[in-house]
Amino acid sequence: MARSVSGEISTISGKQSYEKQKKQSTLCLILLLLVLVFIIVGIAVALVLTLAPPTSVDTTGTQSGPALISGTVTLQRNFTDNLLDDTTEEYRELEDEFISYMVDVFNNGSLGEYFYALEVSGFRNGSVVVYWTLTLTQLPPGITDPDELVTNANFQAFIREEIQNGIDNGNLPGLPVxxxxxxVIQINYLAPDSLPPQQPQVSPDGTNQNIGNLFPLRLRLKNTLMP
Known part of the structure; x- marks a missing residue:
């Protein structure tokens, strides 16, 4: 009788040990599958990041020719409804002030050799958000490695550095940028020799005669970019 009880206990113990080993094996298998899933996801993400195209950019024309760069910058000042109407005195004064300071910044910075003109497309609320369009005779070298497309992101970093240098050098004393x-919202490339032959813009005079031939394209950009 004692042997029978002992045998039953041994059998139960063996079953419990087997069930425990089975659970451990199942848990190990689940952990292994999770590790494999994480590895596969990691490889997929790496491939997407590696093969993803550059930031969207309009590559009409050639990157060795003239370029129109459109973007925004915020001024830390109060917005008024007068800035929505480009016929008001307040609009024109801020437009001239912005262009005057920024022309000095670009002319005296790394873009000086390539700077052609700067124009304000409009303002909107959010302190004061300025929509601007910068015209260059060509994109300067050194923004990216040779043969790489200039994207919105890397040109944005380049322009931001130019403006920050202008602030640090005291070239924007009256403009709270x-x-x-x-x-940078958009880069448009123009055909070679498409810029008018007038002298590059030096200071705002209200006429912007040197960029008159670009007005239709500027108007389309304004209608596209302004909300």
Whole structure:
């Protein structure tokens, strides 16, 4: 009788040990599958990041020719409804002030050799958000490695550095620019020799005669970019 009880206990103990080993094996298998899933997901993410195309950019024309760069920057000042109407005195004064300071910044910075003109497309609320269009005779070398496309992101970093340098050098004493607010929205490439032959813009005079031939394209950009 004692042997029978002992045998039953041994059998139960063996079953419990087997069930425990089975659970451990199942748990190990689940952990292994989770590790494999994480590895596969990691490889997929790496491939997407590696093979993803550059930031969207309009590559009409050639990158060796003239370029129109459109973007925004924020001024830390109060917005008024007069800034929505480009016929008001307040609009024109701020437009001239912005262009005057920024022309000096670009002319005296790394873009000086390539700078052609700067234009304000409009303002909107959010302190004061300025929509601007910068015209260059060509994109300067050194923004990216040779043969790489210039994207909105890397040109945005380049323009932001130019403006920050202008602030640090005291070239924007009366313009409260948020130094981290620069954003490049669109880059448009023009056909070679498409810029008018007039002298590049030096200071705002209300006429912008040197960029008159670009007005239709500027108007389309304004209608596209302004909300």
């Amino acid at each position: 948020n130094r981290n607010s620069v954003a």
